[in-house]
Amino acid sequence: ELMLDLAYSSVLFRSKEIAKEVVLSYDRLQELEESLYEHLFAAARGRSKTKLISVIDLIESAKNVAIAAKNISEPVIEGKELHPIIQEALKESDETIARADVVWRSILKNNTLGEI
Numbered sequence: 768e769l770m771l772d773l774a775y776s777s778v779l780f781r782s783k784e785i786a787k788e789v790v791l792s793y794d795r796l797q798e799l800e801e802s803l804y805e806h807l808f809a810a811a812r813g814r815s816k817t818k819l820i821s822v823i824d825l826i827e828s829a830k831n832v833a834i835a836a837k838n839i840s841e842p843v844i845e846g847k848e849l850h851p852i853i854q855e856a857l858k859e860s861d862e863t864i865a866r867a868d869v870v871w872r873s874i875l876k877n878n879t880l881g882e883i
Contacts, residue, residue, distance in 0.1 A: 789836050789840040800826060800830060807826075
């Protein structure tokens with residue numbers, strides 16, 4: 768879910784930095800996926816195959832979300848302009864997103880909005 772939020776933010780703010788973070792997260796997920804499968808198959812010996820399939824489905828669903836986030840972010844990295852219809856749809860969104868830079872000495876640094 769975080770990857771999708773970042774991907775949409777990269778589009779809204781046209782931020783290559785955020786978009787690159789999405790791609791890095793995708794790459795990390797790719798690395799983790801192989802390790803997850805190795806551990807899963809090792810742990811599954813003698814256990815229910817139904818439970819194994821459920822975990823595989825979960826891994827594949829997470830992978831699909833990550834691919835979608837990466838696909839959303841890649842045009843930002845490539846510097847492509849949004850189609851006018853997409854730009855208009857984003858303007859009419861029910862959610863409002865704001866961005867603010869926090870100076871390194873601020874009491875806000877390293878805190879979430881919920882912690883403030």
